[in-house]
Amino acid sequence: MEYVTSDNMRGIARSAIEEFFKHSGDPAFIPMAMGNPDPEALPEALLSELMGKVAREDMGKALSYSVGPGYTPLRDALKDRLAVQNCFEHERDELMIFSGSLQVADIACRVLCNRGDTVICEEPSFVGCVNSFRSNGAKIVGVPIEEDGVIIDRLEQALKENPNARLIYLIPNFQNPTGYTMSEEKRKAAYALAKKYGVPIFEDDPYGDLRFSGNPVPAIKTMDSDGLVIYARSFSKILAAGIRAAYASFPKELFEAMYLAKQCADIHASMLAQLLCYRFVTERDMTQHLAGMKDVYRRKAARALAELDKLPKDKISYSKPEGGLFIWLTLRENQDGGDFALRLVREKKAAVVPGSAFTANYQPSPSFRITFSALSEEQITRGIEAIGQLL
Amino acid sequence: MEYVTSDNMRGIARSAIEEFFKHSGDPAFIPMAMGNPDPEALPEALLSELMGKVAREDMGKALSYSVGPGYTPLRDALKDRLAVQNCFEHERDELMIFSGSLQVADIACRVLCNRGDTVICEEPSFVGCVNSFRSNGAKIVGVPIEEDGVIIDRLEQALKENPNARLIYLIPNFQNPTGYTMSEEKRKAAYALAKKYGVPIFEDDPYGDLRFSGNPVPAIKTMDSDGLVIYARSFSKILAAGIRAAYASFPKELFEAMYLAKQCADIHASMLAQLLCYRFVTERDMTQHLAGMKDVYRRKAARALAELDKLPKDKISYSKPEGGLFIWLTLRENQDGGDFALRLVREKKAAVVPGSAFTANYQPSPSFRITFSALSEEQITRGIEAIGQLL
Numbered sequence: 001m002e003y004v005t006s007d008n009m010r011g012i013a014r015s016a017i018e019e020f021f022k023h024s025g026d027p028a029f030i031p032m033a034m035g036n037p038d039p040e041a042l043p044e045a046l047l048s049e050l051m052g053k054v055a056r057e058d059m060g061k062a063l064s065y066s067v068g069p070g071y072t073p074l075r076d077a078l079k080d081r082l083a084v085q086n087c088f089e090h091e092r093d094e095l096m097i098f099s100g101s102l103q104v105a106d107i108a109c110r111v112l113c114n115r116g117d118t119v120i121c122e123e124p125s126f127v128g129c130v131n132s133f134r135s136n137g138a139k140i141v142g143v144p145i146e147e148d149g150v151i152i153d154r155l156e157q158a159l160k161e162n163p164n165a166r167l168i169y170l171i172p173n174f175q176n177p178t179g180y181t182m183s184e185e186k187r188k189a190a191y192a193l194a195k196k197y198g199v200p201i202f203e204d205d206p207y208g209d210l211r212f213s214g215n216p217v218p219a220i221k222t223m224d225s226d227g228l229v230i231y232a233r234s235f236s237k238i239l240a241a242g243i244r245a246a247y248a249s250f251p252k253e254l255f256e257a258m259y260l261a262k263q264c265a266d267i268h269a270s271m272l273a274q275l276l277c278y279r280f281v282t283e284r285d286m287t288q289h290l291a292g293m294k295d296v297y298r299r300k301a302a303r304a305l306a307e308l309d310k311l312p313k314d315k316i317s318y319s320k321p322e323g324g325l326f327i328w329l330t331l332r333e334n335q336d337g338g339d340f341a342l343r344l345v346r347e348k349k350a351a352v353v354p355g356s357a358f359t360a361n362y363q364p365s366p367s368f369r370i371t372f373s374a375l376s377e378e379q380i381t382r383g384i385e386a387i388g389q390l391l
Numbered sequence: 392m393e394y395v396t397s398d399n400m401r402g403i404a405r406s407a408i409e410e411f412f413k414h415s416g417d418p419a420f421i422p423m424a425m426g427n428p429d430p431e432a433l434p435e436a437l438l439s440e441l442m443g444k445v446a447r448e449d450m451g452k453a454l455s456y457s458v459g460p461g462y463t464p465l466r467d468a469l470k471d472r473l474a475v476q477n478c479f480e481h482e483r484d485e486l487m488i489f490s491g492s493l494q495v496a497d498i499a500c501r502v503l504c505n506r507g508d509t510v511i512c513e514e515p516s517f518v519g520c521v522n523s524f525r526s527n528g529a530k531i532v533g534v535p536i537e538e539d540g541v542i543i544d545r546l547e548q549a550l551k552e553n554p555n556a557r558l559i560y561l562i563p564n565f566q567n568p569t570g571y572t573m574s575e576e577k578r579k580a581a582y583a584l585a586k587k588y589g590v591p592i593f594e595d596d597p598y599g600d601l602r603f604s605g606n607p608v609p610a611i612k613t614m615d616s617d618g619l620v621i622y623a624r625s626f627s628k629i630l631a632a633g634i635r636a637a638y639a640s641f642p643k644e645l646f647e648a649m650y651l652a653k654q655c656a657d658i659h660a661s662m663l664a665q666l667l668c669y670r671f672v673t674e675r676d677m678t679q680h681l682a683g684m685k686d687v688y689r690r691k692a693a694r695a696l697a698e699l700d701k702l703p704k705d706k707i708s709y710s711k712p713e714g715g716l717f718i719w720l721t722l723r724e725n726q727d728g729g730d731f732a733l734r735l736v737r738e739k740k741a742a743v744v745p746g747s748a749f750t751a752n753y754q755p756s757p758s759f760r761i762t763f764s765a766l767s768e769e770q771i772t773r774g775i776e777a778i779g780q781l782l
Contacts, residue, residue, distance in 0.1 A: 001586075001589055001591070001617055001618055001619055001642075001644075002644075003503070003591075003642075003644050003645055003648070005502055005503065005648045006501065006502060006503060006504055006505050007505050008501065008505070009501065009502055009648055009651065009652060012651050012655065013651075014647075014651065034455070034456065035456075036454075036455040036456060037454065037455070039451070039454050039455070042454050044450050044451045044454065047446075047450040047453060047454065048446050048447060048450045051442070051445065051446035051450055051663070052443060052446040052447065054442065054446070055438075055439050055442035055443040055445070055446045056439060056443065059435050059438040059439045059442055059631075060430070060435045061633065062438060062631050062633040062634050063427075063428065063430050063433050063435065063438065063631045063632065063633060064425075064427040064428070064430070064631075064632050064633055064765070065425065065426075065427060065627075065632045065633060066633050099490055099635075099657040099661065100657050100658055102655075102657060102658055103656065103657045106655060106656055106657070110397065110399065110400065110526060111396055111397060111400055112394070112396065112397060113397055114397050114398050114399070115506050115528070128654065128655075128658065131651070131654065131655050132655040132656075134655075135501060135651075135652060135655035137506070137528075195392075198392055200392070200394075226392055227392055228392055236456075240450075240453050240454045240455075240662075241454065241455050241456045242452065242453040242454060242455055242456060242457050242659075242661070242662035242663075243453050243661055243662060243663050244490075244657055244658065244659070244660070244661040244662075245661075251392075251394075253392075253393075253394050254394055256405075257394075257396045257400055260400065260403050260404075260405065260522075260526075261400060261526060263519065263522065264403065264493075264497060264519075264522050264523040264525075264526035265494065265497055265523075265656065265657075266490040266491050266493060266494045266497070266635055266656075266657070267491055267493055267519065267635065268633075268635070269635070269661075270490065270633070270634055270635040270636075270660075270661040270663060270664050271631075271633035271634060271635075272442070272633075272634050272661060272663035272664055272667065273661050273663055273664075276663065374455070
């Protein structure tokens with residue numbers, strides 16, 4: 001029969017990342033597209049050891065259904081962890097486990113948005129969450145981001161022009177795709193606007209644990225005296241992306257609806273992932289583990305930035321991330337990042353993600369994203385040299 | 392701040408099952424409410440052994456993101472398995488892995504329904520999927536079910552009266568909550584109606600592997616010459632419910648949209664669950680494994696039916712399932728199943744689920760559901776005796 005897909009799903013295209021991911025199995029390609037963590041930083045041996053314990057001791061807990069908000073001992077451990085960082089307050093917040101932080105976006109939007117309501121996003125932003133909002137019927141309004149975060153005047157303008165805005169989506173630390181970090185002043189200003197217009201913030205912080213230089217900036221959630229912030233953290237970049245596990249701290253008032261929406265999505269997150277994360281959080285020295293990861297990314301980012309420094313400054317500029325996995329490159333003279341990315345794949349066997357993939361309506365963009373996380377230093381050099389040759 | 396939840400989420404109440412689940416930790420309670428598989432039939436030892444292998448050999452595959460449709464070797468193995476059962480045709484169908492079969496319902500609805508569109512469900516039906524449809528904005532229209540399946544005239548009437556119907560949700564084998572099995576004639580008739588009105592069927596078959604008596608009836612999917620059936624199978628009842636893993640075979644035309652919607656939901660199912668399922672499917676003798684499970688359920692169902700036979704026939708009637716986990720009890724003289732369920736909890740410490748929880752609009756119902764799956768035979772006897780004492 002002829003199928004007609006829903007209005008919400010129409011207009012959602014395949015992620016350009018996925019398109020470039022096709023080449024990731026080909027060893028000839030330099031895989032600068034996918035935001036995968038470094039296998040060196042996330043050793044298989046650690047996962048095997050922890051999972052072996054789960055397999056030997058905890059499997060009874062995976063036999064039956066569990067509860068929607070997540071495995072209680074894991075929730076408690078994460079509440080403690082976030083409380084220390086002032087991102088969870090027992091009086092104010094609840095914490096739930098999700099099947100990855102993209103699911104937090106999906107469920108928050110299901111809970112807060114009617115079809116046609118607006119979600120305000122940084123532009124560029126993480127296309128996965130933006131598509132998730134779209135698939136819930138939300139209209140996407142992009143607000144330009146610069147090196148110290150979203151442009152505050154433009155954010156206020158978007159809030160004024162869209163009285164049906166229901167959510168502000170921000171990635172304040174080492175943003176995807178730009179690598180930019182929002183300044184403390186801008187975080188305060190964005191929070192004040194959220195309060196003024198009564199629009200909650202979804203603060204997505206998957207990379208916050210991976211600051212390898214500069215000084216930490218407090219999460220917006222730490223300022224949340226009015227219960228306006230849904231704050232998501234993930235195990236994807238610090239343990240393993242393929243297990244699909246994340247958690248979010250949010251105002252208690254939202255608990256019932258978030259809980260019910262989670263039940264409507266997949267009942268609860270896989271107990272295998274939850275049991276593994278519980279052992280990771282409670283049995284590992286997290287500070288030491290993260291220090292090791294940061295060493296790896298610091299070294300790789302330094303290599304990438306050193307190579308980028310050799311490129312002709314009149315032809316390209318690039319962001320200088322203090323953490324995370326991404327660097328954002330922008331061509332001068334209004335060239336198209338999409339054309340450049342295609343030429344890189346075809347002529348140089350180097351995969352990057354064109355900037356248009358991260359814009360609210362797939363507008364052309366002179367930029368593209370590279371990752372250094374899962375590449376060897378030799379690959380980083382070869383990849384950036386390839387970019388230089390094409391310029 | 393004051394939160395207003397979306398129109399789609401309003402009206403979704405906590406599952407009555409969850410309410411009665413609260414007592415499941417209390418050993419004094421007879422837990423006839425939750426549809427958990429029997430831990431005896433799903434031995435922890437099997438899970439530990441398979442998971443141990445995954446932990447030792449496969450964890451590298453869990454480090455990074457995987458692809459949306461699922462782990463390819465698992466998809467291939469399941470395609471083969473369903474092809475043998477005529478529920479997958481390489482020419483016609485695609486197969487994807489999901490985070491439980493409730494997620495198939497959620498994603499199918501996201502792909503096919505606009506807000507206000509109708510999903511036709513059996514009444515009573517599995518409240519989890521029904522809520523999932525609701526949370527996508529669907530209007531629920533219930534069609535009464537009897538011992539040999541949905542009433543076909545009423546199904547046609549519902550299709551006629553609701554030209555915006557986009558999905559027919561059926562559980563043909565050992566239905567939840569009734570335990571009823573749809574006859575082959577009715578399956579053919581339902582398929583013919585789906586074709587006549589151009590409305591696809593979501594055939595949910597989590598219990599099909601657990602027939603312990605009577606003769607198998609072909610799945611509706613086996614009749615799908617027109618590409619009208621989304622057919623979902625689950626690992627929840629045959630391996631472990633807490634791992635959240637299921638799969639669905641559906642017409643190729645839907646693949647792109649199902650794939651994109653899955654990406655918007657949680658990117659892909661947890662690799663831990665997928666790797667475990669792959670070992671289960673390829674390394675175990677499934678026929679032998681299922682035979683062992685069926686022996687357990689056959690014995691328990693026989694005990695339950697023998698105990699039910701002792702109850703006064705003028706006061707209560709009950710279904711006689713040939714498989715699955717559920718028996719549906721109906722009080723005579725228009726008594727309310729909800730009141731009875733509450734009295735059972737309070738006076739007899741026995742938890743069942745009131746029938747109203749499974750109706751399209753939480754209408755009062757003279758029925759309630761019991762499960763025999765996770766109870767000992769002694770608990771089954773005590774539970775049904777408690778029901779008899781209250782009658």
